[in-house]
Amino acid sequence: ALLTMKATVIATFFGVFLICAYAAKEATKKTKKAKLYVPQIDCDVKAGKIINPEFIAKCPPGCQDVKYRVYGTDIYASFSSVCNAAIHSGIIDNAGGKILVQKVAGHSGYRGSFSNGVRSLSLPRWRESFLVSEGKPRKGVTYPSTLEYSSSKSTAVKTGNGCVNVPTGDAVRKEYQTSPVPTPATQMATTTPTPTTTTTDPSTTTPKPTTTHATTKTTTVAAAAKTRPGLHRVRDIAFRGSSTPASNRNILRPSTGIQRQEPVAAFRRAAGSPAHLAMETDSWRSGLSIFDTGFSSKEDLNPKPLESISQGNPNCKVDLSFLMDGSWSIGKRRFQLQKQFLSNVAQALGIGSAGPLMGIVQYGDDPSTEFNLKTYANSKDLRNAIEKIPQKGGLSNVGKALSFVNKNFFSDANGNRGGAPNVVVVMVDGWPTDRVEEASRLARESGINIFFVTIEAAAESEKQNVIEPNFVDKAVCRTNGFYSINVPSWFSLHKVVQPLVKRVCDTDRLVCSKTCLNSADIGFVIDGSSSVGTGNFRTVLQFVANISKxxxxSDTDTRIGAVQYTYEQRLEFSFDKYSTKQDVLSAIKRISYWSGGTSTGAAISYASEQLFSKSKPNKRKIMILITDGRSYDDVRVPAMAAHRNGVIAYSVGVAWAAQDELEAIATDPDKDHSFFVDEFDNLYRFVNQLIQNICTEFNSQPRN
Known part of the structure; x- marks a missing residue:
């Protein structure tokens, strides 16, 4: 009997244990958290359109595209595409994936950069920012399975089970929920309301609860984890104005067909909550700048392409070389700022075949071409290439770099277009470590417009270390301030992007493009008197042709005209008659010998009236007179009149020409503007000397 009683007690105890274990297991099932469904967002969704202050979302493939704009680096303006920002930060790639987004306060400035194949843009300020990290939940944080949007547009919210379409209308709200909408079998055990998506039916004034099929009454607890297959249309009383007190508003529960009193606080956010503030700041407010309110809806819906068209900006047709400071003194951080500056300049210029072309030479101890004028034909590719430039290191040998550019960069093989002005912009950290004056002079005489951008120039205590004082004025095209920009700090370099672009594109002021060989109207006044003779006249014409070639x-460069005289004068051809070198040389060859007396004074007056009075204002007026004898009339008065009208006169005498008349005709100083040979066959000796004197005089003009 005792054994029987013990067995009964043991069996009873074991039964109770099994019952308790089973009950605990069932309780664990009931309290098990529902699976988190990660909502999917589209590539064009901006962080500012999502009200949730922190959420996990899934990005689709293919978001790495310039049309999905990103503003900032590491911390992004909420006007940015969420998914493309995640690619820029390296959290995901173009294949997509899950990301964690956290909203933070707005910043006064966002720095653009190129990272992971995405070019982000700079922005002065924005009202809200966000951070992107790996899509793993943080401990203690509950994440929504449906995102709440501030937009009133029709939006498709994608979840793990499908896509739910929300009708268009101001009354539409998409509320996030921590678990899917429970079925009637589980609603009775729910102690807190679950937010739902609601809308107003404009065709009725009474709520329309959706009829629920009878089979839903047998749904088990496990069904609570499933997302509802559709939306139930009910009146959104909680979000529309009403005379009913908030505490007494009737909120219709979907799938039940009954009304129930619910506290509105369960459906509405507090006025001071981050989501509420984000929603309010999305609305337009008068009196705010574009950076306070965001871009217009038209621009939002139809984003403009980031890159200029391949033809480029036709109002800025220049061939541009940047001399990039790669010396060790600049440091890595400032070198990155320099690259960002060059990238911004490339974007602002609008690179293209019919506009500006840009190449870069980096200098340190020695210069080297990073890429030439024809390497990149649009701003996008150019900016990508700039981002990848490594720092050379070494000294700051600017003079050597200028010599390199003058001799090697602006060539046909490197993409030089001939008709476009050549411009060099020299970036200098502090001061050069070699001399720049001679190299700059030779570059200017080659038609190169030199600009200097000096950053953090030498302080008073450092000027003793500068090899060449006033190196900027000795180097730039003109010393009037147009060609030099001094920036006090590398961190304010971005402020001079637009001023620099405006200057290099002002082709009318790029005066160093005008060289001694391309900026003159040259009029030849040729003695055709009987003493010259036919054979010698052909020699004179060859002399004229040798100078001209x-x-x-061209019609915009140097132009050539010719007058032949005896007692009378004849216009052989005017400045605007021929616009190519070949046509000019052919016209010179066709001039026929006239024969007659020698009235040089009258010929000077005739040339002044028929040739130089029609010269272009921006051209240097050069007269080259060739004669073989003394004039029958006075040459002094006509010559002085020509000089007063800006004509630079060169006189070339042969055989019996009078020296005093040659000096009277020539512009002062006489020794540089008058020449004499005893025979016509020796005229060729003065071709180079004459051209050299023309160029020396041109290059000695004041540079202010």
């Missing part, structure tokens, strides 16, 4: 001839 050394100049760059």
């Amino acid at each position: 050394e100049f760059e001839i």
Whole structure:
């Protein structure tokens, strides 16, 4: 009996244990958290359109595209595409994936950069920012399975089970929920309301609860984890104005067909909550700048492409070389700022075949070409290439770099277009470590417009270390301030992007493009008197042709005209008659010998009236007179009149020409503007000397 009683007690105890274990297991099932469904967002969704202050979302493939704009680096303006920002930060790649987004306060400035194949842009300020990290939940944080949007547009919210379409209308609200909408079998055990998506039906004034099929009454607890297959249309009383007190508003529960009193606080956010503030700041407010309110809805819906068209900016047709400071003195951080500056300049210029072309030479101990004018034909590719430039290191040998550019960069093989002005912009950290004056002079005489951008120039205590004082004025095209920009700090370099672009594109002021060979109207006044003779006249014409072919001839460069005289004068051809070198040389060859007396004074007056009075205002007026004898009339008065009208006169005498008349005709100083040979066959000796004197005089003009 005792054994029987013990067995009964043991069996009873074991039964109770099994019952308790089973009950605990069932309780664990009931309290098990529902699975988190990660909502999917589209590539064009901006962080500012999502009200949730922190959420996990899934990005689709293919978001790495310039049309999905990103503003900032590491911390992004909420006007940015969420998914493309995640690619820029390296959290995901173009294949997509899960990301964690956290909203933070707005910043006064966002720095653009190129990272992971995405170019982000700079922005002065924005009202809200966000951070992107790996899509793993943080401990103690509950994440929504449906995102809440501030937009009133029709939006598709994607979840793990499908896509739910929300009708268009101001009354539409998409509320996030921590678990899917429970079925009737589980609603009775729910102690807190679950937010739902609601809308107003404009065709009725009474709520329309959706009829629920009878089979839903047998749904088990496990069904609570499933997302509802559709939306139930009910009146959104909680979000529309009403005379009913908030505490007494009737909120319709979907799938039940009954009304129930619910506290509105369960459905509405507090006025001071981050989501509420984000929603309010999305609305337009008068009196705010574009950076306070965001871009217009039209621009938002139809984003403009980031890059300029391949033809480029036709109002800025220049061939541009940047001399980039790669010396060790600049440091890595400032070198990055320099690259960002060059990238911003490339974007602002609008690179293209019909506009500006840009190459970069980096200098340190020695210069080297990073890429030439024809390497990149649009701003996007150019900016990507700039981002990848490594720092050379070494000293700051600017003079050596200028010599390199003058000799090697602006060539046809490197993409130089001839008709576009050549511009060099020299970036200098502090001061050069070699001399720049001579190299700059030679570059200017080659038609290169030199600009200097000096950053953090030498302080008074450092000027003793500068090899060449006033190196900027000795180097730039003109010393009037147009060609030099001094920036006090590398961190304010971005402020001079637009001023620099405006200057290099002002082709009318790029005066160093005008060289001694491409900026003159040259009029030849040729003695055709009987003493010259036919054979010698052909020699004179060859002399004229040899001089002419050394100049760059076109309707916008140097132009050539010719007058032949005896007692009378004849206009052989005017400045605007021929616009190519070949046509000019052919016209010179066709001039026929006239024969007659020698009235040089009258010929000077005729040339002043028929040729130089029609010269262009921006051209240097050069007269080259060739004669073989003394004039029958006075040459002094006509010559002085020509000089007063800005004509630079060169006189070339042969055989019996009078020296005093040659000096009277020539512009002062006489020794540089008058020449004499005893025979016509020796005229060729003065071709180079004459051209050299023309160029020396041109290059000695004041640079202010």
